[in-house]
Amino acid sequence: VSVVATATCLILAYPTAYLIVAASTRVRMVLIVLVLIPYLTSGLARTYAWVVILGGKGLINNLLLQLGLISSPLSLIYNRFAVYIGMVHIMLPVMILPLVSTMQGIDKSLMSAARSMGARPFAAFWRVFFPLSLPGVRSGSLLVFVICLGFYVTPAALGGLSDAMLSTFIEGQVENSFNVAQIATSAFILLGIAGIVLLVFGLDLSGKQGLSSQPVRRYWLGGRQPLGVLTRNVSQLTAPYRARRWMTQLNQGGGNTVSWTPAGATFVVFVMAFLLFPELVVITMSFSGGAFLEFPPSGFSLQWYRSFFDDPSWIAALATSLQIGIAVTIVSTIVGTLAAYGLSRTFPRVRGVLTMFILTPITFPVIVVGVAIYLALLKLGLIGTNVGVVLAHSIGSIAFVVVVVSATLANFDRRLEQAAKSMRAGPLQTFTRVTLPLIRPGIVGASVLAFLHSFDEVVVTSLVNGFSIYTLPLKMWQNIRNQIDPTIAAVASLLTLLPVLWLIVLYVTFWRSRPGRQRSLSNPLT
Missing domain, CATH: 1.10.3720.10 (MetI-like)
Structure with missing residues (x-):
């Protein structure tokens, strides 16, 4: 498959x-x-x-x-x-x-x-x-x-x-x-x-x-093979035509x-x-007015959205997802940003090895990562706890933060830091007043990806929730498996519109960051 x-x-x-x-x-x-x-x-x-x-x-x-x-x-x-x-x-x-x-x-x-x-x-x-x-x-x-x-x-x-x-x-x-x-x-x-x-x-x-593979392909087409001989003969016959065509296209390549x-x-x-x-x-x-889902809808209604917001179980699952997602975003953004900052200061060979290990949770099959996290949390006694779910989600979210912030730091001019230090700024002041403002758009984008990763997680959550913690995706998944509740259409539509909202937030963040970046470039310590 x-x-x-x-x-x-x-x-x-x-x-x-x-x-x-x-x-x-x-x-x-x-x-x-x-x-x-x-x-x-x-x-x-x-x-x-x-x-x-x-x-x-x-x-x-x-x-x-x-x-x-x-x-x-x-x-x-x-x-x-x-x-x-x-x-x-x-x-x-x-x-x-x-x-x-x-x-x-x-x-x-x-x-x-x-x-x-x-x-x-x-x-x-x-x-x-x-x-x-x-x-x-x-x-x-x-x-x-x-x-x-x-x-x-x-x-x-x-x-x-x-x-x-x-x-x-x-x-x-x-x-x-x-x-x-x-x-x-x-x-x-x-x-x-x-x-x-x-x-x-x-x-x-x-x-x-x-x-x-290029030399091998050229030898097979033009070497001792019979097809190579035929190809050369046809090429000689069409040489005058190709020469005229080449002259007409000579000045059209730009x-x-x-x-x-x-x-x-x-x-x-x-x-x-x-x-x-x-x-x-x-x-x-999701706006269907009938008793069942239909396309196109026979009438317009918000009944499935009212069913979602009037159901305490759905609201509780949404609140749990938001709480866990916010906690995961804070933890993974701080840890991932510091990790990316440290990686940008290491030797290239060491950086490659460390980056490979950090990206393992998002490059290996998620079920394998979930089993490893489950066995680790089981030893720590954190199965079925909010702390365990936050730690489980943070492992993958940190990898996303490292990827985005590392890409931002790759385009960062370190001479600005050197200029700040030459003006007697300490390492912490240089980081908070120069580096952090300039890489803030990348950090915001990384935090968005971290939140989305946590908010959409199903596989790892189903392994470590201990049948006691139900996030919104996990409750939605159980309803899909057991019954096709039309309320799921309203939930799915809300989850579909969520990325659009985040893209708008990212656009506004990057757009507003331009004047700030220009001011920082003109005076790093102000």
Whole structure:
């Protein structure tokens, strides 16, 4: 399942990222935001959206029945097909974002140079652009594959009994028999698979591996093989035409070598619809005025939202999630910021090793991390306590904070600190008056990611809650498994709108930070 989901994500994400990078600046920013919204949206809410769409009385079956194309509902859910759709929908942004980041760093003049030397568009792409984009392909594929190994919620909600993955088996062992030997062995198998894959494919991300295959491919096409002889003969026959074509395109290489076509625009629209349509369906259905969820709604009503706010159990779960999320945000932001600051001051080799260990909770399968946290908290007697849940969530949130703050510190000019110290500022004063104000936008963005990570956590929470602490995602997950309560549509719509609110907060924070950054640059100690 992980291999198929990763391959499907790569097939969809690579042309999407390629077209996003080729778009104008404004269109590119809009498309990146549209990718970020589902990426930041609760995975549980997106899984529930596919339950509503693919169910026996879901959107697709109801539409086909009304059109008279089928006489009975199709089996679109509780099978492998539904698992693939749900996993690809959740992991596609994780594949797109690294590809976009890598492709934006590729010098477009290299493509122009290839075109000016007579290379056709596909040849310039295949021989120049694609090898340079292999680091993004490698990192995105590794990240998607390893995360898919530990998927639990989506296969359990959309798959059948024959589609149970190893993570489902581990969670069942924790809840039912509690066989520590089987739990540890199963988790170690997943850990070993993830470790081997990262060891084999994740060591060199510089792109040299992607270029190393070029001499082999050239020899196979032009060496002693019969196909190579045929290729050279055809090339000699078409040499005059290619020479004339090269002269006409000689002075056209400086422009934009990539442009959108109707087919490309249609493909991007399809991918964006695939990412956003399920969330829009859930939001629309949450305002249904009928006794059951329906799309389109027969009437407009806020009954499911009133049902949510009038139910003490839902409100208690929401309050628990907010309390834990705020505590996790405070702890992980402080620890992660200090860790990132310390890493930026260490030697590169030591920094790489330490960063690898810090990022382990978000690079290894989440079920493996959850089992390790469960066994550790069990020894400490913190299972079923708020402190235990906060510590469990903070382990992953700290990794997100380190990633974001480290990226901010990478662009930080340390000469400003040296200037402050030369004016007799102490280390603490320099950090609080110079460094901290300049990296504040990165810290705010990191704290947002830390809160979202805690607020959306289900797998680790289900292991360490001790059947006594129920967060909002955990209560929502139990309702999905036991009964399809229409109130869940209101909860899912609120979780879907939450990332939009956070993106607005981040935009305002970064926008307001510009004047402050300019003032700090002009006078570091004021």
